[in-house]
Amino acid sequence: MTDLQAPPTRVPAAHPTPARDTGVDLVRAACVSGVVLLHAIMVGVTVTDAGPVFTNASEGAWWIAPVSWLLQVMPLFFVIGGFAGVVAYRRQRERGGTATGFVSARIHRLLRPAVVAVGIAGAGLLILLLVGLPGELVAIAGFRYAQPLWFLGVFLLCQALLPALSALHDRAPRRTLALLAASAVIVDIVRAASGIDGIGFVNLAFVWLTLQQLGFFFADGAVDALSRQTRAAMAAAATATLVVAFATGVYSPDLIANINPPTGALLLVGVVHLSLLSLFRERIARFSTRPRVAAVSAFVNRRTMTIYLWHMPVLLAMAGSSSILALAHAIVLPTPGSGLWWLGRPLWLVTALALTAAVAIALSRFEEKAAPARTTGIRRSTAAAGVGISAVALLLVVGATPLTATAAVAMMLVSLRLVSPDQTAPRAASASATSSAWRSVRTMSGTTPWSPERAAPRAR
Incomplete structure (x- = not known):
């Protein structure tokens, strides 16, 4: 492990640090859009005599397998995350930055927008209960909202470990990758042999860390250095193995x-994704420089986490509005998977993208604000990452409710406080933390000038 407590020193880069890659930025934007589209197409809404029914339209459907081959972009997203993360880390080290500085900045970038998103979601669930919506429907909404948040916790874990894994990559790149990949396969074998599916969740670490590590090779130029025939063979071999x-x-x-x-x-x-990305990298780069394409890419990349955090509330709002409209005007909603349902999907998907973009414009300031320049020691940054990941785990395991959302926001605020420039200890009283959580919710209605960034002001 690298010495994360070492003072800032200017060190020569072990690998060339490339300039910002607009082609990779475009692919990242496409991945984010693909996630929104995939989740949008899985939303099923029908109305029966008993009231609205919200289902996962993909459950038991024949079409989800081919659609998932097109829109399951998370492996590519983590590869790109590894590429972009290690490039940013190396560039920071060249300027005299530290590993803890990198981790602190990542925590701010990921958790600041999450505090607002989770806080408002908790308030929204509370309002739904207060207006008399059945508790079962509210629970379903909370469950659906919390499901995609796994990405926040796992990505935070990967980015927090990136400096240490980068150091291992510099010393033994192939061995490190092999150990991570082998660990993921072993977890699969133990899960299959024992019949205990819960064991598979250990791969929330090993699978995504392995994919992030692949991004390091991409950043080194090692993948592009391979012949086109070799890269094509890699893609073909991986695809054939998948089919088998x-x-x-x-x-x-x-x-x-x-x-x-x-x-x-x-x-x-x-x-497969990495091989194809490398093969078509030059074409993607040229396409990414077109003015309109570049504008869309820049829009999404500035707001990646905001879009991810808010696309599910947008989809839930669309589903709720559809059911209310159907009930009010006696409209029969098409059965998910039917011909009429598919006929309406293009409009549904375009609406989902447009509304998510609109919300992202309104709320992206929490993500775009620069992270503090001053950082804390390894213990505080490690504790901050652990508290932030635990907050997400709470929502995933228990589900999103007004109570769990409040607790998660309080934990995220503690995490941000731990890596803020102000070295004073975070408030220990849970009541004070809860009060801070709800102030972040009231900020959006304009009732108070407080915001999460005030705990971490921009360095001058």
Whole structure:
């Protein structure tokens, strides 16, 4: 492990630090858009005599497997996350920055928008209960909202470990990658042998860390240095292995099923994605410089976490509005998967993208604000990452409710406080933390000037 407590020193870069890659930025923007589209197409809303019914339209549907092959972009997103993260870390080290400084900045970038999103979601669930909506429907809404938040916790874990894994990569790149990948496969084997699916959740670490590590090779130029024939063979071999694994029942052909919990199939998907990205990198880069394409890419990349955090509330609001409209005007909503349902999907998907973009414009200031320049020591940054990950885990395990959302926001505020420039100890009283959480919610209505950034002001 690298010495994270070492004072800032200017060190020569072990690998070339490339300039910002607009092609990679475009692919990242496409990944974020793909996640929104995938989740949007999975929303099913019908109305019965008993009231509105919200379902996952993909459950048991034949079409989800081929759709998942097109829109399951998370392996590629983590590869790109590893690429962008290690490039940023190396550049920071060249300027005399530290590992703890990198981790602190990542915590701010990820948790600041999450504090607002989770706080407002908790307030919204409380309002739904107060106006008399059935508790069962509110619980479903909270469950659906919390599901995509796994990404926040896992990405925070990956970024917090990035400096240490980067140091291991510099010393033994192939061995480090092999150990991570082998660990992921071993978890799959133990899960299958024991029949205990819960064991698979250990791969929330190993699978995504392996994919992030692949991004380090991409940043080194090691992948692009391979011949085109070799990269094409890598993609073909990984695809063939996937097909065999699907045909023999080792993994499900539904890539959505392979994400909860994650399986080794995603590693093969990541190899395919990385190989194709490298093969078409120059074409993607040229396309990314077109003015309109560049504008869309820049819009999404400035607001990546805001879009991710808010697309599910937007989809839930769309589903609720559809059911209210259907009930008010006696409209029969098409059955998910039917011809009429598919006929309406293009309008539904475009609306989801447009509304998510509108919300992102309104709330992106929490993500775009620069992180503090001053940082804390390894203990505080490690504790901050742990508290932030625990906050997300609470929502995933228990579900999003007004109470769990309040607790999660309080924990995130503690995490941010730990890596803020102000070295005073965070407030210990839970009542004070809860009060701070709800002030972040009231900020959006303009009732108070407080905001999460005030705990971490921009360095002058």
